[in-house]
Amino acid sequence: MIDRRQFVVQISAASGALMAGQAIAQPALLSETDPQAIALGYKADTTKVDAAKYPKHAATQECKNCALYQGKPSDAAGPCPLFAGKQVAAKGWCSAWAKKA
Numbered sequence: 001m002i003d004r005r006q007f008v009v010q011i012s013a014a015s016g017a018l019m020a021g022q023a024i025a026q027p028a029l030l031s032e033t034d035p036q037a038i039a040l041g042y043k044a045d046t047t048k049v050d051a052a053k054y055p056k057h058a059a060t061q062e063c064k065n066c067a068l069y070q071g072k073p074s075d076a077a078g079p080c081p082l083f084a085g086k087q088v089a090a091k092g093w094c095s096a097w098a099k100k101a
């Protein structure tokens with residue numbers, strides 16, 4: 001039997017560990033089939049973008065050189081404010097791409 005005080009200590013330790021785990025966990029990668037991704041023509045590989053549908057797209061345009069990309073240049077994926085809670089591929093692209101200054 002554990003008494004109430006021990007129980008509170010154990011719960012505090014467990015929730016602390018849980019919060020630490022959440023801080024470390026990376027958000028999931030954005031799926032191309034996500035409704036918002038479809039709406040913006042997102043592709044995880046910029047070379048797979050439909051040229052007929054997006055004539056202004058160029059293969060040199062990638063999330064990692066987009067003004068909205070929040071990841072580091074060396075990261076394989078990073079956050080984008082257009083897809084909150086998800087990570088976009090560094091080599092990805094969507095129709096909101098804007099040249100990084």
Ligand code: SF4
Binds near residue numbers: 064066069082088097
């Ligand atoms: Fe990638 Fe930029 Fe589109 Fe975000 S806005 S998904 S960083 S191209």
